[in-house]
Amino acid sequence: MNWAGLYTVLSGVNRHSTAIGRIWLSVIFIFRIMVLVVAAESVWGDEKSAFTCNTQQPGCNSVCYDHFFPISHIRLWALQLILVTTPALLVAMHVAYQQHQEKKLLVLTGHADPKHMEEVKKHKMRISGSLWWTYVCSVVFRLLFEAVFMYIFYMLYPGYQMVRLVKCEAYPCPNTVDCFISRPTEKTIFTVFMLVTSSICIVLNMAELVYLVVRACARRVQHNSNPPSGKGSFYGHKLSSEYKQNEVNQLLTEQDGSLKDILRRNPGLQEKGDRCSAC
């Protein structure tokens, strides 16, 4: 299980995201994860072995390195990327649950043929209702994790710049000792790059949040001003559910028990139901 595995897991979620969500996912995978794996890990690869202190005292090197770099940048970024990408799995779980419910409904109404089952699996879910809330929560969590890690970075490595020389006086170093960091300029460049992409991702997440909220409000306003009044209504699918409900009620008050038998004996009813659910 590595970054490629995470990519496989998350690309499934992509289908049910908004356009901004897809852009965000591409930025994460190309400009952050790929840069981390392909470039940054080699820059930080020799961070400890090439950290040199001006002393022969055994242990001074290790202790000074640990004092100035409690957690390596690379590990912080890896944790950040994993935590930031995981809220999307909430959405994936919710979508899977809804698909499961749809399949159950198909089975109950007697439309459980492979074609319809495949359709359930393939069609894109609208982000409305409870899925909207799950999606918004996932975006909020993403923002939160990004902000928390940016803050941790600032706390641990204030100024984001990697200096060439650090002065260390932790035990067992005798007095104050000069320690030299390997590749400071390259590290500074990559740190700034990762920070910039992180900020871009924060901006994208905020834009997505605003977009979702505005869309929900617009939908509500439209719904209030145009109440559903017939087959040609804008909310055809919602109406079709009400219509379907009525059909189902009618069918279930018939004397004979089996729903399938009823539908078989009244093909006209079934067709009417089908026609209307498609409007």
Add this chain to the structure above:
Amino acid sequence: MDWGALHTILGGVNKHSTSIGKIWLTVLFIFRIMILVVAAERVWGDEQDDFVCNTLQPGCKNVCYDHFFPISHIRLWALQLIFVSTPALLVAMHVAYRRHEKKRQFRKGDQKCEYKDIEEIRKQRFRIEGSLWWTYTSSIFFRLVFEAVFMYAFYFMYDGFRMPRLMKCNAWPCPNTVDCFVSRPTEKTVFTIFMIAVSSICILLNVAELCYLLVKFFLRRSKKPVNPKHHPNHENKEETKQNEMNELISDSCQNTVIGFSS
């Protein structure tokens, strides 16, 4: 055979798990295995090379390292993850056995068999009841036991979960007491705490799943006996069907366009 192969094997079990089981599997793969592979292995990568002792005595460093780190954290975690994910294979084996039986029935042309073809048998998802319930519950129980055992082993070996910077060693052949310095102690402490926290979350998920299965079992048992013979119960069936449909329609129709082509 690596973590990817384990992911493939366990992905198949996922289909027959409860929702909590699926969440547990996701947490296991993303927050434990992935963190182990992507981050933790690098942190512990130079653990012996950079373990430095304040002595020139040959062999002292090796002996002290072995004394303080009988098994490396990374290896313990790898073993823990393998042991904890394997009970799920009990369930996979049981499901495979059931499928095999159904296929045998189907091939013999048994009238009771309700499947239309072999493909349907292969794709069918079994409900967790009967003997499968016992297998599933046993697998969760074993998972819990393994998690607890490894947490205890960890605590026993590395008293307190914290990695100190300096260790004092006086094993032979070190002359007197020698200062030894561990590499990256803070980073190691952070990752140790992280892995312990996620391990606790997994234990909680397993306990929750066990409770859920027990409650479901008792509920199912309490629903069974009441069945008046003289009362036509197709009305009750209608009601339950109606309720189920109402529920499904209100849940799913908000977000879907059920477009049946005429």
